[in-house]
Amino acid sequence: YKNPHYAAGRTTMVHLFEWKWDDIAAECERFLGPRGFGGIQISPPNENLIIWSRQRPWWERYQPISYRLVTRSGNEAQFTNMVRRCNTAGVRIYVDAIINHMTGTWNENTGTGGSTANFGQWSYPAVPYGRNDFNFPHCVISANDYRCCPDRVRNCELSGLKDLNQGTAYVRTQLVNYMNRLISLGVAGFRIDAAKHMWPGDLRVIYDRLNNLNTAHGFPSGARPYIYQEVIDLGGEAISRNEYTPLAAVTEFKYGMELSRAFQRNNQLRWLHNWGVGWGLLASNDALNFIDNHDNQRGHGAGGNILTYKQAKQYKGAIAFMLAHPHGWPQLMSSFAFTNTEAGPPMDNSGNIISPSINSDQSCGNGWVCEHRWRQIFSMVAFRNRVGNTALTNWWDNGGNQIAFCRGNQGFVAFNNEIWNLSQTLQTCLPAGNYCDVISGTKSGNNCTGKRITVGSDGRASIVLGANDYDMVLAIHAGPESRL
Ligand SMILES: O=C(NCCCOc1c(-c2ccc(O)c(O)c2)oc2cc(O)cc(O)c2c1=O)[C@@H]1CCCN1C(=O)/C=C/c1ccc(O)c(O)c1
Numbered sequence: 001y002k003n004p005h006y007a008a009g010r011t012t013m014v015h016l017f018e019w020k021w022d023d024i025a026a027e028c029e030r031f032l033g034p035r036g037f038g039g040i041q042i043s044p045p046n047e048n049l050i051i052w053s054r055q056r057p058w059w060e061r062y063q064p065i066s067y068r069l070v071t072r073s074g075n076e077a078q079f080t081n082m083v084r085r086c087n088t089a090g091v092r093i094y095v096d097a098i099i100n101h102m103t104g105t106w107n108e109n110t111g112t113g114g115s116t117a118n119f120g121q122w123s124y125p126a127v128p129y130g131r132n133d134f135n136f137p138h139c140v141i142s143a144n145d146y147r148c149c150p151d152r153v154r155n156c157e158l159s160g161l162k163d164l165n166q167g168t169a170y171v172r173t174q175l176v177n178y179m180n181r182l183i184s185l186g187v188a189g190f191r192i193d194a195a196k197h198m199w200p201g202d203l204r205v206i207y208d209r210l211n212n213l214n215t216a217h218g219f220p221s222g223a224r225p226y227i228y229q230e231v232i233d234l235g236g237e238a239i240s241r242n243e244y245t246p247l248a249a250v251t252e253f254k255y256g257m258e259l260s261r262a263f264q265r266n267n268q269l270r271w272l273h274n275w276g277v278g279w280g281l282l283a284s285n286d287a288l289n290f291i292d293n294h295d296n297q298r299g300h301g302a303g304g305n306i307l308t309y310k311q312a313k314q315y316k317g318a319i320a321f322m323l324a325h326p327h328g329w330p331q332l333m334s335s336f337a338f339t340n341t342e343a344g345p346p347m348d349n350s351g352n353i354i355s356p357s358i359n360s361d362q363s364c365g366n367g368w369v370c371e372h373r374w375r376q377i378f379s380m381v382a383f384r385n386r387v388g389n390t391a392l393t394n395w396w397d398n399g400g401n402q403i404a405f406c407r408g409n410q411g412f413v414a415f416n417n418e419i420w421n422l423s424q425t426l427q428t429c430l431p432a433g434n435y436c437d438v439i440s441g442t443k444s445g446n447n448c449t450g451k452r453i454t455v456g457s458d459g460r461a462s463i464v465l466g467a468n469d470y471d472m473v474l475a476i477h478a479g480p481e482s483r484l
């Protein structure tokens with residue numbers, strides 16, 4: 001359950017938060033496939049409660065009303081079409097699976113597919129679920145429960161959401177059937193939302209009843225779904241992510257928290273020389289890493305002040321470090337612009353999601369940020385693909401906020417987060433020749449639109465990163481995007 005099953009040579013996942021299925025299919029063919037992205041996390045595809053009273057907040061998609069594949073992102077036919085087209089383009093699909101709970105209690109009671117429910121009766125006829133399928137006695141998780149009471153964190157309601165009992169045969173069958181239907185449609189795996197709120201023993205039973213991936217979509221026979229469990233654990237709680245790593249991969253919230261601190265100068269970059277388990281991070285193969293995610297980019301999630309697209313220069317620095325460093329499986333966030341942390345995606349007066357527009361410079365419009373289309377970010381996806389599993393070697397730092405390192409003889413990257421320039425002759429580990437810095441520009445013909453680096457026969461090169469340069473990163477590699 002710890003292998004994403006990316007197509008050969010691909011390494012990185014992007015969360016296309018709130019994108020519609022037709023737009024994702026198009027993005028696979030026009031951008032993500034050609035640019036070597038490995039996979040996409042999609043928003044929950046199951047029917048959710050419509051919450052107009054809160055102006056269609058982003059979190060209404062985390063209030064399931066059924067497992068019908070009808071949401072504002074599209075219907076089952078559009079979902080099927082997206083998975084087929086993305087797999088054909090070499091890009092895998094991972095489903096955000098909400099199996100801990102159903103809805104909270106609201107005045108509204110209609111879902112995105114027209115289903116209704118009676119929350120007070122714990123009745124969800126479109127599944128169907130009734131009172132016996134939810135935990136009893138009724139209780140709501142309090143803040144203190146996270147520290148004292150693992151049973152309550154699992155068996156009580158998370159912020160008022162009706163809490164399913166994954167311990168019963170009937171609920172397990174409903175959940176397994178839902179996930180196996182998605183596997184048959186060609187998905188490569190699942191994000192298990194709110195995994196901390198479910199018993200590891202129940203999850204193991206459910207995972208083991210999932211089918212192998214569908215070989216008709218290019219997966220090897222016997223391939224198990226990639227499963228990464230959302231366990232928010234920054235320490236100090238009664239429940240540890242180590243209860244979940246024996247089962248499958250786990251979201252590593254410490255990753256983004258510590259890198260956000262370092263790239264905001266609350267830690268010197270030099271201390272990243274032993275980045276990995278030395279920093280208390282999960283083992284590489286257990287970790288799904290990210291800088292920000294849909295929840296903590298809005299500030300009330302885990303980890304304090306997390307870097308987002310709003311602090312562009314530092315964010316690109318942290319993202320570049322994540323993609324250049326060998327530890328773990330990286331996930332990129334791709335957002336819509338927001339100021340109100342409750343706001344949902346760009347929508348018209350009827351509540352339909354507005355598609356991202358693609359500008360002539362390949363950026364997005366209509367309120368979509370499309371971080372994955374930023375040159376500094378997609379170039380580092382190609383860098384990560386190129387360097388593969390080569391080792392991190394030749395770490396250099398200035399004792400402060402200037403660092404650099406090699407990946408085998410395939411890649412070299414340097415960072416300057418000081419308020420003065422970096423100007424050094426450094427070992428790049430690359431073959432002699434000329435390279436384009438893929439951060440400050442691109443290769444065009446036999447020239448570079450950004451910095452051009454000449455590597456000598458000893459592998460050394462003059463590396464200049466001005467404190468006031470547009471970016472704080474310089475990256476060159478042996479692939480065609482960089483090597484002249
Ligand atoms: O103030 C709120 N919630 C209470 C504090 C955040 O608690 C939530 C956590 C949560 C937070 C911290 C933890 O350590 C933890 O174990 C769980 O996980 C969720 C997962 C869901 O699928 C749906 C939810 O409504 C929540 C949620 O409310 C607002 C209004 C309701 C939704 N919401 C939110 O803030 C929604 C947050 C949300 C939604 C989806 C997620 O996947 C997620 O991680 C957080």
Ligand SMILES: [Ca+2]
Pocket residue numbers: 100153154155156163164197198
């Ligand atoms: Ca639960």
